[in-house]
Amino acid sequence: MARTALQDVLLTLVVSALLIWIMPMLIGTYTLTVLVIYGMLGLSLGLIWGFGGILCFGQAAFFGLGAYTYAIAAINIGESTLPMLLAVLVPAIFAALLGAMMFYGRLTDVYLGVITLVVTLILFKFVNSTAGPQYVIGKARLGGFNGIPGFQTLNVPGDPGAYIWGDPYYYVCAVALVIVFLLVTWLLRSSFGRIALGIRENEVRMGLMGYDVAARKTVMFAIGAAIAGLAGALFANWGEIVTPSLFSLGQSAEIIIWCIVGGLGTRIGPIIGAAGLAYLKFLLGQQSLIDNTLITGLILVLFVLFLPKGLAPAIAALFRAVFGRTRRKPDARRMRRARHG
């Protein structure tokens, strides 16, 4: 952390403003919006896995929960401000309960993975089976595998008639991502963030120093879920329909792949990984010669084998090697530890 906080914020703002301005000239804003949303989803797992050391196999559960919460609340309320807030709060509360159950039970590693995976499956199976008319929350039918279409999409707060869609919606999402990114930066610079890093490195030692490890991990987990929930709500607005596939294992797998490819233990890595791979998938979807899944799988295998630290640290290392003196010491050991949950 050689740069000061102010420099960090200014750099982020300048770079992101440039990107937000330039990118629509290269890619259509409709596609770009979803890339930005995926970037936020990647960041949510990047935060709890890369900095909190919590490998969650079910990040898609919070994403889907955010999307469903938004859809159901929007149908019942008919205005989008409160549903957006609920879409952040509900996954966060759900994650806090789930996290408290896991972390106070001292579950780690694989067991954490299994439980998060199982919870995702439960949600998926449950929502999938709610096609019948008896599954209704307020005015909203859950719709089972058909999903929920036709809810109120994002509008200017206080004016349900003024929808935000198309190009303006892209700018809303992009600004939301920048704000979340800055909040994550601030969180990691705060004492909470430093202690979270300590817990990731050595849980026992931090516990012996008097920090309440379980409580801090629970809070971290809930923050990650809140970000994923926000991404889910934005996604619901983008797609204008929510379906159970948001909860699917494939979705969870993709989030993990984004983080690995982008680079764990960095803030920008998961965002780049998410946007880059999602765009690659979009391009590959336009040809039928090679199966899409095959390429995603190959990328994951090759990255785990040959570039386990991901793109962002590798590019940073390359940059330093080419342009003279290292400003920061490369921190190989920390990366490796982070990957083991």
Next chain:
Amino acid sequence: MDLTFVIIVETLYAVASLVLISAGLAVVFGMMKVINLAHGEFMMMGGYVTITAVGLGVNVFVAMLVIAPLVVGLIGLVVERLVIRHLYGRLVDTMLATWGLSLVFIGLATMIFGNTTTGISTPITGFAVGNYQINGYNFFIIVVSIVLVIGIYAVLRGTRAGLIARGAMQRSDMAAALGYSPDRIYMATFFCGSALSGLAGAVLAPLVGLVPTSGGAYIAKAFITVIAGGPALIAGLVSSATSFGVVSQVFTFAISPVFGEVALLVLAVILLRAMPQGITGRLFKGKL
């Protein structure tokens, strides 16, 4: 009376299919502490090998019990040499790499067999018990699972190879010092695990419509069963498969199949929360 019989058979079948689904993963995890998330795809490939072989005119039982395990075992061998042996001791990395492999296999299967449902008919006819019709093939699956469990036990307990494998599982450095290469033991173990996955996929193939993504339906259940079972290979497998199978069948008959599945998953969460080391980490310590 008839209903009781049907429920007992269905419950036994549920337990047996869980044992079958999880056996390959349990061998690989129990012996090598490697979680093979491509396990479901190994099963899927077992199914496709069976269907292809039957299509070429091979007897269905030969295809299921001999050809499918051999072919999938060999694929597993290649995978172990190319990918997994570089990642021993890195639990999370192996999970991610095998997850990637599973996607690769799904992609390959889609390119080769197309994204359509294929299947073969069950080779054993059903019969009636009172007013209920029972699928005769369920008994075949129950028998195969029982033979499988006894077989694994016999090999591990009774043969020299089993002794070496158990030794390497407990202290690989000691096994190496005594002149047995852990590398080759792991290779053989992974071959056996993959072959078991192939066998399971092949035996279950007549019951499901096979699509390239079929593996996903198995992996979560197998993963949960194995982790909840804990460190002891056979005791863990049987005890967790029994508890999950019984609970899910009770809820299936009492409410609906969806609740059966959900009950299984909820039980898994409760079990892991109560016994983070798995059932055999707490109850049957030191057993096989």
